[in-house]
Structure formats: structure tokens, C-alpha cells
Amino acid sequence: MLINCVVYQEGKKLSDIPVEEISRWVERPDCFVWVALRDASDEELATMQREFGLHDLAVEDASHGQQRPKVEEYADQLFVVMHTVELDALDQLRVGEVDVFVGRNFVLSVRNRSRHSLLGVRERAEREPHLLRHGAGFVLYALLDAVVDRYFPIIDLMESELEALEAQIFEPGSARTNVQQLYALKQRIMAVRHTVTPLLEAVAKLWSGRVPAVCEGNREYFRDVYDHLLRIHASLDSLRDTIGTAIQVNLSMVTIEESEITKQLAAWAGIFAAATAFAGIWGMNFEHMPELKWQYGYPLALGTIVLTCVLLYRRFKKVGWL
Amino acid sequence: MLINCVVYQEGKKLSDIPVEEISRWVERPDCFVWVALRDASDEELATMQREFGLHDLAVEDASHGQQRPKVEEYADQLFVVMHTVELDALDQLRVGEVDVFVGRNFVLSVRNRSRHSLLGVRERAEREPHLLRHGAGFVLYALLDAVVDRYFPIIDLMESELEALEAQIFEPGSARTNVQQLYALKQRIMAVRHTVTPLLEAVAKLWSGRVPAVCEGNREYFRDVYDHLLRIHASLDSLRDTIGTAIQVNLSMVTIEESEITKQLAAWAGIFAAATAFAGIWGMNFEHMPELKWQYGYPLALGTIVLTCVLLYRRFKKVGWL
Amino acid sequence: MLINCVVYQEGKKLSDIPVEEISRWVERPDCFVWVALRDASDEELATMQREFGLHDLAVEDASHGQQRPKVEEYADQLFVVMHTVELDALDQLRVGEVDVFVGRNFVLSVRNRSRHSLLGVRERAEREPHLLRHGAGFVLYALLDAVVDRYFPIIDLMESELEALEAQIFEPGSARTNVQQLYALKQRIMAVRHTVTPLLEAVAKLWSGRVPAVCEGNREYFRDVYDHLLRIHASLDSLRDTIGTAIQVNLSMVTIEESEITKQLAAWAGIFAAATAFAGIWGMNFEHMPELKWQYGYPLALGTIVLTCVLLYRRFKKVGWL
């Protein structure tokens, strides 16, 4: 679906143009064309390929979707794939895709499976003509920046979740849900990581060493995006590492808890076993058991049993089993 | 076994030719010869070596089989080894091998231990003469692409299996089969990984930096295969990582379950031990045990025992042991 | 908040100057200006940007804070971010930030969220004019050195904590607090690591290979800071590794302790079960149980029970269960 098709000159919007006129404007060296599509059909992509002269393999990737984040050069054109990450209504992570074709004087962005609009990028860019004047490279930067900035709240959320889980781990009785939640969180972290790591590697090609011609004047801006990604990457590394330890620690806590219960079980088993053994002995049917005939035999027996139990109880208390 | 032996000119099939005429056609600069063998015998390989002038070491590798995926240059010829991965009737993973010799104007492919035919590659190539015109390099790309594309359904299957296992882990009582299935799946993942990782490294030599002359005009195509492999590799990394965590989590779940059973055991042992201790005491044979003579001694005793048990039960319920 | 704004000539302080005069002094090739801010407002930063001609992206980073430690070149200016690490009154780790802008003849430092003043750096520098004469590069070194030197006591403290914990691990009964403390310590180590690792990588750019012009004359000094960071980094690696092993060992100790208690439980259960079985048998109500009528039946029975218990006790003692 076409969202926008606009031509700019000197950083200022000239006019919306129909799709078929694109190739005519792209030929003019002083203008640049910025087209935005959403969930593009193969027909729309074919039209764009004709108008902009895009490479078969890049169009194929954009049409299939499910690409790894990357930056590819096709002669003097760039093909950039980034993933968007959003939480849906059920707090499930949804990964979308933004594909961007960049030429000397055009930018074509295709957004797939993502609710967040990129319209804000265009509006902000149109409000700052002195920056938009940098041309197609700057628009690519603006799109990258917008996508990457939306990673931060996701990371923050995962960090808060992990902090909540960390507190829970040391509480008894929630080991089962802890493991489930840690596992689910780890999966989510890994999913974001697979979005960030390849993009980090890809963006490095836009500012360090030889860079594509279209990015040359905006190196510092791409380095800034790279720096954002590096920060996110470090946070993800940290999260992953912490979750690993948390799973291990959770298992330790379960084992410790079981060990404590085994101690209690052993202690109480000992106390009752002693009581039962005494009662059993005095329950034997021997004829000559003098204490059975004593006036105070029974209270004495009860007393002995209780005393033994109390002594055992205190001993177990002392060694920390109870 | 010879499958095909065809000579092409300008991207179009000229004719099937007998094996002995190969060397004569290979000398002509405007044609290229594409031969396909299956489970080739040493004699067939010897004939091919003579006709195409292949290097001893490459022929030896093709004849022995069991090579690691790789790309090797012998002067201006290329020797490429790739593994095919298929599931047999019993859902067991079967690894086959495709060896490809590529020269300036010939391609010789040898398929071993694989049921999937590569005929489709030739058919598709013959239907697109404008691409086949790129020559031997393009045929190599087409073969690589066909082999690599068949990795995807295997990966998808393993991902589905893992998802099914993930659900099972948190269900009680299936720990034993979980471990067995996770172990088996991990082995399968590692087997595919050993097929993909070396091929990834090998294909990189075909598009980045200095590339063999025969690949020069098709860099973008080889980069596309590389990109596929990178995606597969990332999926395998992800699968491996997840399985590691799943094995760990499965162990946690067993330990947690055991811990819960220990709690129940301890609680019920306590309840019955109390009942038994009371019964034991009133079963003693002391002569002077006044309560034994009371009219309502027995119901009172039963009541005491039941009450104790109920109180203990509620207490254990409260602390979560029952 | 402005702390200082001083102009130096030939390594000696010329005078404090008002902020608006900065740009006039910066133009003079024989002087250099050194400004220090604390928790700077956006207005102050805007003024500084105007006076020194700082890059938008660098100022934005300084204004947002929460940057990763780094060294960035903007044309002939440097933007350096370092983290400070302090313990607050509650022994909690607090991470602050020092941002430094360096030009050919100026240094601007901005300190955020840190109690430790950097005034000492200026005082020491003013006392050694022969070093300060090296100019802006030397001031950057002095600031880096001051920040990095404050990492050492933090590392020492964590090493002492870990040593104390190591002793505790092998003591019975403290497993629960051990795990909690090891986890907390690991988190702290990781936090410091995320401060040190990126700074290490950043400082390498100031002495090895091509270095920014402003650092050229002070390579050996930056290498010295690098060497400090390398030592800290090795200590952190060591701490991390040791904590990992300690968590594992702590779990082993719990399992071993539980195993020992299970042995004791089994042994005592066996002893009492034997006693109870004997008592149970002689408590049966058969009419013809001759031993019940013996004169010394009871003491013999008691003796048998005690003897059995003693024999069992010694056997369990011998196999190490008790």
C-alpha cells in the first residue's frame, strides 16, 4: 500500500507525485524522491523496481520478507533491512521489518508487519530542511534512528521484569513460576538480540572505513546510531548473562530449600520414632514388666517420652535442623 | 552413474554429447559443458579427470567422499564440496554430499548419498538463457542455491520440534522423555551446524575480497547464498542456545518436583507419626492408666488423634507443603 | 553549574575568565582554556557549544547522559565519555559520568551524578607547569588517570568481599546467604565491567596506531592509563570467573550436606525401625508366646533391642553414615 510519494528539492518538499512519474524525477540531479510503502504487494514492488532500477535480488528479499537485518550494496544503490520490535496487546513480542532502498537521489522504504508508523520521521525531516538537504543518506539515517530508538523501551521493560524476578528468586515457594518466567524472558531477550546484533554489524559499514557514497557526508550520524546499538547490545549481553546466573541461582535455592526440608523431616522423624519406640516397648505383653504395675508408671512413662522428645527437639534446634 | 552431459552456447542448450567428446568442446571458448554424475565410480571420475584436466587431490576428495564442505582453488579451477541434508522415511537425518568442479567453461557436479535430484536446477537454468549466459559461475550459484534452500525446511522442522518440547518441559511427569528428545534434537542440530558453518566460511570466499575469476561476474548472487546461510546459521545458534537452556530448565523442574514431593512426604509422615504415637501411648500396658477406663475414653482418644491430624494438615497446607 | 573557567599560557595559569570570553581566547594559538562544569544544564551546554564550536551530536550525548564510555572524533575535536564508580553511604555502587570535550587548545569537562570532585586534577596540574605545557592532550590524560585510579579501591573491596565469601562457602549452614551475596557481588562486578571494558577499547585509540592529533605528544601517558585499565580488566575477569566457580561449589556443598543428612536419616530410621519391629512383635496378642512368660523375658527383650540398635549404630558409624 502506498503511503507517500514526494519529491524534495534543496531539502524542501516540492510536491506529491504519482508513482509513474518517479523515474522522470529521479533523473533530475537536483531533486530527490522519497517513497513509503506498507505491506507492499509484489505488483507495487515491481512498479518500484521499474521506476528506480532496483536489483532483482534486493526486490526478491523485500518481497519474501523474513530477512536478517543487513546492509547490502548493489552497485551505487543500498539495500537495508532492519527489524522493528513491538509489544502487542498481550505483551507478546512482535517482530516486524523495514526494508529501505537508497540511491543517489531517492529513498524507498517498505514497512511490514509493524503497527508503528514511520510518518513521524518524514514530518520531523520536513521541519528541518537544513538537515534534509543532506539528501538520501540523511533520510536513511533518520529511518534507522527511528527504528533503533524504539528498541530502548523494550530493553527497559525487560530490565524491569528481570529485576522483579531477581527479588522473587530468593523468596521461597515460587521456584516453578520463576523458572518459567526466566525461560520466557530469556527467549524474548534472544529474539531482540537476533535483531540487534546483525544490525550493529551492518551499520558499522555505514560509518567506519570505506562507506557507500550515499552515506559519505553523514558518517557522524551513522556512528551515532551505531553507538545506540552498541549500548543496546551491551544491555542485552548483561541481561542474558544475568538470566543465566538467575536460572542457576534459582536451582540452588530449590536445592537449599529441599535440603532444609530434609533436615526437618529427619528431625521430626527422629523425635516421633523415639516416642513410638518407647510406647512400643511398654506395649509389649511380657508378664514380668514391673514398671507396668507401679502406681505412677504411666505418668513416669509419659514424662520420659516427653522429656526425650524435648531433649531431641532442643538438640535439633541447636544444630539448625529445626 | 552419468545423468547428463550437455554443451551450451550463449546460454542455450546445443546438444547432449558423449563423454569422450568433452575435451574437444571444452577447448572452444564460446561454449560451456555441464556434466552431472550420481554416486560416481572411480572409473567415471578418472574419465572426467582426463577430459577436464582436474587436479589429483580434488579427484581424490571426490572419490573418497566424507569431505568437509569447502571451496578450494586449483589454479583456475574451483573444487566445491557441499553437504545435503534430508530426512529419511524414519525421520532420521541423512547427510549426503555434492561435489562440484568448475572451470572457465565447464561444470561437473557429483551427487552422493542423496535422494533429492538436482535436475530441477538444470531445467530452471535452461528456461532462463539470459542468466545461464553468465556461464559456469552462474551454474555453480544455481547448485549452491538449490542445496542451501533445502536446509530451510529442516530448520523449520527442528524449530517446531523444539517448540513442542518447550511446552512439555513445564508439564510434570515427562522429564525422562524430555531429556532424551532434547538430547536427540541437539545431536541433530549439531549435525546440521557442521554442514552449514564450513559452507558459510567457504561461500564467503566467492563474493568478498578477491574472488576466483569464474565467480567474478556473479558476486551478488553468491552474496545472496551467503545471506541465506547466515540466516540458517543464526537459527542454528538460536536453537542450540535454547536447547542448552531447556536441558538446564528441565533439570530444574525435576528438582523442583522432587522438592515438592519431599514436602508432601514430610507432611504426611508427620501427620501419621503423630497419630501412631498417640495410638502407641494408649496401647501401653500400664495398669494405672485412668483414661482407658473412662466411658468415653475411646471416642475422646479418636477425637484427639483426628484433631491433631487436622491441625497438622491445616498447618502444612498453610506453609504450602500440601 | 560552572566550577572553573581558566586560561593557561605556557603551562601556567593566566587568569579566570568569564564564560563569554572563551571564544576570544580559544582563537589565540599560544593559550589554552580549561573549563569544568558539574551537572550542566542544557543552557550551559548551549553556551559552551557556541563558544567552543562543539558538534551537535556530542552535545546531545552530554546533555542526555547515560552514554557508554567511548572516545569519538569530530573533525579535530575529541569527545570522551567515562564512567565514575563510587560507593554511597549504603555501600551501593553508584555510577556517574564524566564527559570531556577536547580541542586543539581547550578542554571542557562535565561531571554528572558523582560526588568525587575533579578539582584535585587541576591543582596537581597547576603545580607542574612543565607537564601542563603539553596542553589539552595532557589535561585529558590527567582526567582519565584520576577517574581510572578511583576504580582500584572498588576492585580491592570486591576482592576482599569475595575472599570472605570463599571462606564461608565451606562452612555448613550458610548456603542461602552465600548464594544471595554471591549473586549481588556478581551483579556489582558486571556493572563495573561494563564501565571498564568499553573504556579500555576507547583508550586504545589514544595511543596505538593512528591517534588524534591532540594526543600525539602524550602516547606514553595514555598507554599508562591503558595499562591500568588492562590490570583492572584482568582482575574483573578473575573475579567473575571465581564467582562462577563459587556459585557452583556452593551448590555442590549443599548437595553434599543433604547427602550426609540423608545418610543420617536413613541410619537412624533403620535403628528405630528395628527397635519398633521387635517391640511390635512382642506386643502381639498370641496366646502361645512362651518368652512372654519367662522370668527374665522383659530384660532379655530389652537387651536384644538395645544390642540390635548398638550393632546397627556401629555398622552405620563404620560405613560413615553417622
Added chain:
Amino acid sequence: MLINCVVYQEGKKLSDIPVEEISRWVERPDCFVWVALRDASDEELATMQREFGLHDLAVEDASHGQQRPKVEEYADQLFVVMHTVELDALDQLRVGEVDVFVGRNFVLSVRNRSRHSLLGVRERAEREPHLLRHGAGFVLYALLDAVVDRYFPIIDLMESELEALEAQIFEPGSARTNVQQLYALKQRIMAVRHTVTPLLEAVAKLWSGRVPAVCEGNREYFRDVYDHLLRIHASLDSLRDTIGTAIQVNLSMVTIEESEITKQLAAWAGIFAAATAFAGIWGMNFEHMPELKWQYGYPLALGTIVLTCVLLYRRFKKVGWL
């Protein structure tokens, strides 16, 4: 001990020569001398050093033995160390060493602590004069190839052992021997790895990038050895990884088995405790226990007890504890 000392010309054996004549033949540019020693004494090495002009440090290494596999250049000479791996009569791994000195027109090999003779290498080489004509570099290749080819059966054996162990892991009752065998196998794998990894790195220097003059004409042959080593290395990686998982899985199986036994213990304890509690209650000595006087009290009581036990049994069966 001297094994052979032969001079070759144009790839053909000229004659056996006495050791003292070596230096005279080495001077002739059209010949090359190939000497083989076994468990050489220091005197023999000193003679060789004199005749061939070997470097002090290389001779010292050959004399001390226990070197790491490596390739070292001393001016225009090469010093190569490889390890041989054999199984002795008791299936214990024995690591031997082959040191090779290579010059422009000589090869000196010293075999230590290895039963496998290298004579076959010479015989095969002498049978193929067109290859031996390549000179000293080709002899080095032949020796490397012979040593590396003997790694394969060792790897195969370890793979078979591991497969046997994998089947055992999921069988109950053999956990103890499993752990011991996995541990022993891991040690063996690591020993072979320490033989293969450094040799892999060393052989890379003989074919990729700048190579020693003596290897120049045989690059493809050294790459072939490298490829063998790479395959072995991948197998070792795979073995190591699998053993790690197997140890983990074995522990899981023990924990699962223990958990199942705990369940059975708990279930049977519950059943017997119930029976004992009933019997205890009817064993109390209260005077007024009407059911004791009933005609069918006893069978009713027995029935109640059995019924309770059966109900409990079925319940435990249902939840999977029995």
C-alpha cells in the same frame, strides 16, 4: 638410532651413504639427502647438526622432546614437530613425537616414543619418482600426511565409544560407570585435541600467504593435509561438545531416577503408615471400644485396612508415583 641415510637425484635413489659424507652431498645442488633417526641420542643429533648445519635451538628441542607441535623457520631451514597418537596393548593413548628438519636439499626426521614406523613413507615415495622429484618439500608433506592419516582411526574409535555410552546413559542403573567412562573419554579427546590444534595452526603456515621457500611448489599438498586436520578438528569439537552434554544429561537422568524413587518411597510410606495407624488404634487398651467385641470386628478391621491401602495404591498409581 640411524634407520636410513640415502641420497636422491631427480627423484630416484642414488645410494645409501655413510653419515660422515652427508655434508659433501648436501653441497651438491642437484641431489637431496633424506635421513631417518629413531629415538636419537644427543651424539647422533650433534653429528647431524654438524653435517646439515642445524640451528642450536632446533637441535635442543629435538633432543629434549616434549615439544608442542609447531613449524619454525630458522633462516632457510624448517623445523617441524608433530605428535603421533597410538593405542598401546591396554588401549591407553600413547603420544609420540616426530621432529623433522628440512633444508633446501635435505630432510632429517627423528621419531620418538612411537611404534609405528615411517618406512612406508619412504617406500611409497621411492615408488613415485615423479613426485619425489619435487624434493625436500614433498618429503615433508609425505611425512605429515602419514602422521595425520593415523589420527583418523583414533577419532573413529572415540566416536564409537561415545555412541555406546550415549545408549547407556538412558538406561537406569549405570550412572556411576557412565560418569567414569565419559570422564576418561573426555580426557582422551582433550589429549588428541592438544595434538591436533597446534599442528593445524602450524600447517596453515605452509600453504597460505607467504610460505617457506622449500614448500612453495607443494602448496596444494599442504592444503590437503590442512583440510584433513580441519576435519579431525571439527570431529573433536563435536565429540567434546557431545560429551559435555552427555555428562549433563547423565546427571539429569540420576536426578530423575532419584525423583521417581522418592515418589515410590513416599507412596509406600503413605500406604503402610495408614495400615499401621489403623492397627495402632485398634491396639489401644481402652475398655470401651465396642467394635473390638463384634463378632466380625476383626475381618471388618482387616477389610478396612486393606481397602484403605488399595484405594491409596490406586490413587498413587493414577498420579504416577507408583
Added chain:
Amino acid sequence: MLINCVVYQEGKKLSDIPVEEISRWVERPDCFVWVALRDASDEELATMQREFGLHDLAVEDASHGQQRPKVEEYADQLFVVMHTVELDALDQLRVGEVDVFVGRNFVLSVRNRSRHSLLGVRERAEREPHLLRHGAGFVLYALLDAVVDRYFPIIDLMESELEALEAQIFEPGSARTNVQQLYALKQRIMAVRHTVTPLLEAVAKLWSGRVPAVCEGNREYFRDVYDHLLRIHASLDSLRDTIGTAIQVNLSMVTIEESEITKQLAAWAGIFAAATAFAGIWGMNFEHMPELKWQYGYPLALGTIVLTCVLLYRRFKKVGWL
């Protein structure tokens, strides 16, 4: 404390000289001065700095001690830090430090916190003037070699300790001390590793690629030291890896042992519970229990109980619980 201050010419000792004359001799191009200090005071270092023209930062490092092993170039001088490793009377690892300053024609070594004298190095060097003639670079090699050679016995000792521990792991009953000893050994291994790894990296700079002028003529000697370090490093890697597995295996053995005890506990609990249940039933006080009146009721009862126990015992024996 000054140990020696000697001037050499052409590899031969000229004479001991007083410290104040050093700078005069260092000026002479045909001589070189070799000074040895032990636990040097700051005054001694200041004198040396003056006489040899040492760099501030290097002297500061030598004075502070506690440096990481390293090689630093200051213009045409080298500053080398190595660690010595010794076992003290209590078999505790003690890490000392040797700092070496090397110039075109001088060597200054400072030994700290180490009992092992380096005098042997000087004696051996003076006995071999043809080597000592190589100058300052060769002396540096001799010092490095002496320090590194003393690592070997430490490694051997740790390997023997580990072997002893490996045997112990599979013996029952020593898990607790095993863990403690494995932990202590791992700490010692890590300490040595932190001595070896940075030195390995540092020594590489003395022989491979561009090397400092003073080392140029002795590349092969420094490579020999590097090779020693590489071997030590591989042994440490191996030790570390093995200890990791040993800790894991030790935990497995504890779990297995506990599992076996749980089985025994369950089996004996079952046997006694059966006996007690029978006794309990025949201890009930029902009036109409015909078997109680049988002539052979008691022996029959005893027989039943014993038979049940024997049957249970055999069953448990068969399934491997006893």
C-alpha cells in the same frame, strides 16, 4: 639493594664499577653495563633513572610494583615486567616480580618479593662470551628464559595434584574435601594463568613482526621463550578445563551416591514397614481373632513376617536397590 654493577666489553667482564660511574660507561658504544637490584628503594631507582636516562612512567611502575606482565617501548628503551612464581614453605603460591630496563648498551634488572636469585643467569652468561657478545638483547633473553623455566615445575606439581584428585573423585565419601581441594587448585591455576597469558602476549612483540632494535639479532631466542610460554599456556588451559569437568563430575558422584542411599533407605523402610504392619495387626485387641489362639499361631506369624521380609529383600536386591 644493589647486587651487581658490572661493565662488559666484547662479551667479557671488564670490571665491577661504582654506581655513579654508570652514565660514563653507558656513553661508550663498545661496552655494556649490566646492573642487578633487589627490592630496590625509591632512592636507588632515582639514581638509576639519572644514570641510565629512564622514563618517568617506567620508573614509577618499577617503584609501585604489582604490575601486569608486559613489554613497553619508551623511545629506544624497553621496559619489561615478568612475574616469578614460587611455592613457599607452606606450599602456598607466592608471586614475585622482575622488572627489566633494557637500552642499547645496558640492562637493569630489579627483583622483588622473590627468593630465587638470578645470579645463575649472570654466571652462565659470563661463561659463554660468544653469546654475551650479542649484548643487551641477549641478556634480556637470558633473564626471560630463567624466569619462564621456573614455571615448569609449578605446572608439573599442579598436574600431579590434579591426577591425585581425579583418582579420589570416584571414591565414595570424600566429596567434601574433593571440592575444597579442586577449588583451591583452580584458584592456583588461575593465578599462574594471569602470570603467563600477558607475558605470552608481551613476548610475541619481541620476535614477530616489527621488533625493538635491541631484540633484532635475537629473534629466534625470543621465539624459543615464546614457545615455552605457549606450552605452559596449553597445559594451564588443559588443567583449567579438566578441573571444571572434575567439579561437575564430583557433583554427579555425590548425586549418584545420594540416589543409591535413597534407594537403600526406601528398601529398608519398606521391609520394616511390612514387618511392623503385620505385628500391628496381630497386636490389635479384637476379641475374635482366631489365629491368636492357635497352638502354632506365634511361630506362624513370625514365619509370615520373616518370609515377607525375605521376599521383599530379594526383590529389592534384584532391582538393584540393595
